[in-house]
Amino acid sequence: MSTPDVTGQSAAYEAYEAAAELLRALSAPIRVAIVAELGAGERCVHELVEKLGVSQPLVSQHLRVLRGAGVVRGARRGREIAYSLVDEHVAHIVADAVSHAREGT
Template sequence: MDTDTGYIAAGELLKALAAPLRIGIVTELAAGPRCVHELVDALGAPQPLISQHLRVLRGANVVHGARRGREIAYSLTDDHIARIVADAVSHATEGSSHPARVGS
């Protein structure tokens, strides 16, 4: 993969992650597979909204589903995704507790 292709793919990944609820879903899935109803309970969002965001994440190859009886358990496609999101959340929360420096 050349550099431009890598940048484009990274941009698409970041676009897929660019919604707070999707970040929450990825954070939940970092702990292990979850069914939609478990994500609804954990995140307090309505089921149709969780399902809509899962569709976006599936389309971006961030999550995949595996049948678990009558349900589908969603999990992350790889651990890199969880680290990207955890680092972004950590960075964002660190930045909010420190005043911005002029010239940095």
């Protein structure tokens, strides 16, 4: 597979950079799991903790990374913050990646 020539193609290169940033944001298994859960709909932290079986501080830490990368957003719902995906395409990317990984095992 050849490497695309990005010299002089700043718009294309910017898209590659944005894709790389997205993939960096998804580089931890817990973040992939969070995105997969949010692909099914809005969730509060305690729901993610219960579903994923990890600690609340761990979920909050990874949500902070995903929020900083523009992958998720939070909306206050009373005393809690409900998280959702900014772009549903990310859920499809994660679902495809997980499906592909399962095929290899």
